[in-house]
Amino acid sequence: MKSGIWPPLALGVGLIAAWEIYVRLAGIDALLLPPPSAVARYATENAGVLVSNGAATLSELLLGFAIGVIIGLCLGVLMQIWRWFRRAAYPWLVATQMVPIPAVAPILVLWFGFTIVPKAATVALMSFFPVAVNTVDGLSSVNPELIRLLRTFGAGPWKVMSMAAFPAALPRIFSGVRVAMALSVVGAVVGEWVGSTHGLGYLMLHFENRGETAGLFATVAVLTVMGIILFFLVGWAEDWAISWRRHAKETL
């Protein structure tokens, strides 16, 4: 994995260089497309603003993500234990994902005001779904013979769940959590667009209205870096939680 960082880094540097050269040679208006150097200059000059607003977005995102993952896990486990609950709830869970989030977010603001709650709720609403779906699929992927064996040892449903189904489902669950993390970044920004007084989403609207395109690009850049770091943190947690996979591969 260590050498894996160089190819994407080289590609990124190449693209940014091409962008800079194109803007300069073609003489594009900086209001439409500022060169990367201008964006970088803006970012360093206004680092304080970006960091404080980034922190606001990060806290909304993490709160909503945590709630979403916990709700997703609980729903997944309950759907696996109670088949009737799965049949009853599944279509409605799908329905929550069909409702456009920008349409729901204003209602949340109406209910909870310009606080952290509507943003965290938006994030949770988007992130719980992939976790729930992957948890159900992962839990039902356990070898039925293993469940039968545990029953001959006298294990009840909870023991079967904690000893066999949950560990077997962990790789799937983490796939869901990774998708949830990616969606959380979008959710936090959408939540802020609808009603907020700070945060990176708010900052984007602010720069857009004032025609400060360089600021807008700098904000997007900060958001992107934050999202990438969070995504890889989840991957790191996954490697830690499923460390046995390394041993399993050693002999193959």
Next chain:
Amino acid sequence: MRVRGVARTYRDGTRAVTALEGTDMDVPDGKFVTIVGPSACGKSTLLNLFCGLDTPDSGSIETPALGTGMLLGRVGYMPQQDLLMPWRTVTDNATVGLECLGCDRGEARERAREHMVRFGLHGFELSYPGQLSGGMRQRVAMLRTFLCGRRINLLDEPFGKLDAMTRASMQTWLLDYWQENRCTIVFVTHDIDEALFLSDVVHLMSPRPGRIIRSLDVDVARPRKYGEVVTSVHFNELKACLLESLGRSL
């Protein structure tokens, strides 16, 4: 264990498959009993009934040694697949049965460690199943079953996937272990040599629908040595007897 007139039919799609029909057999307490028969003759169905995972359509299974009540959770069972959990170490796989019985994890590990040398797993306590050979995986699975200390243990073709040489040494090993820790063993196999070498009693099953067509006492003194027993004249007489019965039923 007394089995009388046990029948079991299950549905396979729209077809009704009679796996067992009028099966009678006795499993004397503390004996090594083998059920031998061709593939798909209902051997595994019979074991599922013995360990309480399934119930017979008709007939009775009495286990005076265990008293009355549900069989599930009271009879030791080792399935064909080793079913080791790849996320648990050798020690922690061996303790699965004890943990299900409500044993404290630390204490269960302690008891598993005491058996590592006897089961040839010493030095591999912290290895993962993916790092073990087929024979070692089977010994972990067997330790998991025997650690529960059940009076009756059902072993479903435990050596079926092993190569012939590993198999012979595992058979000898199992007999030694059984001689030290007398319990009732019901061993299922499709290998007549294996059945005769290991058992006190061999029950021969017919092809589907399965039932016991021949029960044979194996009057060979213990302890048995593999090379001596399987090449002896008496062993071959018994084998001819079983093959003849099997031939007539086909």
